[in-house]
Amino acid sequence: MQPLKTLFLVLLSLFLPINLFGQPGNFHDSRDKVTISMMLDQSQVPQGGDAILAVILEHEDTWHAHTNNPVVPAELGSAEDYIATEIQLDVPEGAGVTIHEAFIQWPKSHTVNVGFGSSPVDYDVFDGTAIIYVPLTVNADAKLGNITINLKPVFQVCDDSSCMRPTPKPGDGSRWNDYGYPIEIEVIASDEAGNAALQPHPVFNSFDSSVFARIHAGEKGAEENIVPFDAFGLKFSIDTSGAGGLYLLLLVAMGGGFLLNLTPCVLPVIPIKIMGLSASAGSRAKTLLLGFWMMLGVMFLWLAIGFAIAGISSFSAINQLFQYPSFTICLGLFIGIMAIGMGGLFTIRLPNAVYKVNPKHDSVLGSFLFGIMTAVLSTPCTAPFMGAAAAWAAKQEQWLTLTVFGAIGFGMAVPYLVLAAFPKLVEKMPRAGEASELIKQVMGLLMLAAAAYFVGVGFSGIFQQEGAPPTRIYLWLVVLCVAASGVWLSIRTLKIAKRTGPKIAFVSIGALLAVASIATGFQLTDKGPIDWNYYTPEVLQSEIDSNHVTVIEFTAEWCLNCKLLENTVLNQPEIVELFKQEDVTPIKVDLTGNNESGNLLLNDVGGLRIPLLIINDGKGEEVFRGDFYTVDQILDAVQTAKGVK
Secondary structure, eight states, rough: OOHHHHHHHHHHHOOOOOOOOOOOOHHHHHHHEEEEEEEESSSSSEEEEEEEEEEEEEETTTTTTSSSOOOOGGGGOGGGSSSEEEEEEEEEOOOOOOOOOGOOOOOOOOOEEEOOSSSEEEEEEEHHHHHHHEEEEOOOOOSEEEEEEEEEEEEEOOOSSBBOOOOOOOOTTTTHHHHOOEEEEOOOOOOGGGGOOOOOGGGGSSSSHHHHHHHHHTTTGGGGGEEEEEETEEEEEEETTSSHHHHHHHHHHHHHHHGGGTTTTTTGGGHHHHHHHHHHOOOHHHEEEEEHHHHHHHHHHHHHHHHHHHOOOTOGGGGGGSSSSHHHHHHHHHHHHHHHHTTTEEEEEEEOHHHHHOOOOOOOOHHHHHHHHHHHGGGGGOHHHHHHHHHHHHHHHHOOOOOOHHHHHHHHHHHHHHHOOOOGGGGTTSSSSSSHHHHHHHHHHHHHHHHHHHHHHHHHHHOOTTSSOOOOOHHHHHHHHHHHHHHHEEEEEEEHSSSHHHHHHHHHHHHHHHHHHHHHHHHHHOSSOOOEOOOOHHHHHHHTTOOEEEEEEEHHHHHHHHHHHHIITSHHHHHHHTTTTTTTEEEEEEEESSHHHHHHHHHTTOOOOSEEEEEEEEOOOOOEEESSSEEEHHHHHHHHHOOOO
C-alpha cells in the first residue's frame, strides 16, 4: 500500500501547477506529520464562474487526525478536548470570491484502534491521503487578475497512544496571524470562459458534482440550518431545515421577545402604559385600539431592525447601534421627552414641537410611539433565547430575517395586547386623581433615569480610550433621578394617603428606593473586586506568550445584561479569588464606544452580540464560551484550561 501512496504523490507533483504548495520544515506540531497542499480544478476562473479547491492532507504512516466532527467514545473522554479538523480561507476584502463553507465536502473517515483509555477502542479519523473539497464562486463583478487566498488548516494528529501539539488556532496570537498557505486564483472575463482550461485530475474524482447545482438553487448547507442555544448551562439546538423546526424557532423567538418585558430595561415603563390602558378601561373598544397600536409600535421597531440587518451588509447585530455614541445620546433624549410628557413631571408647558412628537399616551399616536420606545429600551437587554434566534436570522434570506424579527416583536407586544383585550385586568388600577398622578410621576422619574443613563453612556463612549476603562461619573445623575423618585413617592404619599397601612407601605418603598439607589451608585462607580486588564492586542498577546489562562469578557456600559452577569456571577467571591491566581488573567473588552480593536477581536472569535465570555488556555486555545453563564461553568472551564480536569 505504501509504494502506491508514494507513486501517487510523485505523479501528483508532476501534474500540479505552481499554486500547489508542499509543507517543508520542522514545526514541532502536527504539521511535522502531515504534508499540506492545494489545487484548483481549473487554471483560470471566469467572472461568475465556479471552481473547486482541493485541500490535500497527506498523513505519515501510523498517524491520523481527528475528523471535522469527532465522535468520541466515552472511554476517550470528552469531545471538547479533541481538536476537530477545520479549514479557514481568508479572502481579501472586496476580492469578489465567495467561499461556500456550508458545502465543504469532507473526506470519508476510517476506523482505527487507539489506546488512550484503559483499553483500546475504535475511533473514526482522517488518515492517509485526506482530500477536502471547497466549492467557491467568483462573483460576476470580481476584478480581473490574480487574487490571493490564504489557507489556514486546523488539525491535530495522533498515533495509537499519543497526540502531537495541534496546528495554530484562532486566538494563538502571532502564531495564528503568521500562519497560512497562499494560493492564487486568476480571474478572467466571462466572455473568455471557453479559454479556461479544466484540469481533469484524479484528485477531483471524488467531488460531488451536484454541489453547485444545489448552491445555485438556493439550498442551504446542513450546518446553516442548526440554531444553537446556550443560556445558563441550558443547551439545545433547533434544526430549521423542516417546517416543524422553523415553527419551533419562531415560538422560541416569541418567548425571547416576551422575556424582554421582564428585563430592567423595560420594567420601569410598563406601569405607565398600564395606567394609560386603565384610564380607558371603561371603553373596551378604545382600550383594544390603544393596545393594538402599541403592539404595532413594538413590532415596527423590531421589523425596522430586521430590515436594517437584511438590507445593510455592514449591519449584522442589534448591539452595533449602541456603539455609536450619537445614537445612544439621541435615544436618551427621546426617552427623556417621552418621560416628561407621559409622566406629567412638570407643569411648565414645553414647546409645541415637543407635544407634536410626544402626544398623550392615551391616544393612538401616543400608544404607537410608546410601543417604539418600549422596544428600543429592550434592545440593550437582549434575552438569551431571542439573541440566538436573531443571530441566526441575520444570516438568512430577507423574508426569513423579517419573519423572525417580527416574531420577536410580537412576543414582546403580546402582554399589552392581552391587557387591552381584557380590560377587566387593569380596570382596578387608579384611573384619575392624586394617586394616579403620583404613579405616573414616579415612573416618569425612572424614565428620566433611563434617559440620563443612555445620554451618559453616549458621552462615555465619545471620551473612551483604548485600553482604559470608560468613565462612569454619569451614573450619579442616574442615581439622582432614581433617588428623587423614591423621595417624591414618600413625600406625596404622606400627603395624599388616608389609611395608615398604604401610607407606611409606600413611604417605606420610597425610602428603600432612595437608599438602594445611592448604595448601588457607590457599587457601580467602584472599581470592583476584580483587577481587570483592559484589552489591547498587545495585552492579550503578552498573556498568551506568558502561557496564562485568559478570561475575556466582552461588555459595554449600555449592556445591562453584562452588568447583571458581572454582579451576580463574575463578582462572586470564588470567581474573584480564581481571577487573582498568577496564571489566570481577566481581560475586559469594553465596546461602549466604537472600539475598533475590540470589535475586530469580537469578529475574529465569531461573536455577534454581547454579553460574551471566552476562556482560553495557556496556548490561547478556546475551552469555553457563553453569553449567559454560571459560576460553576467558569470554575470548571478554568480548571480545564489549566489541565487540571
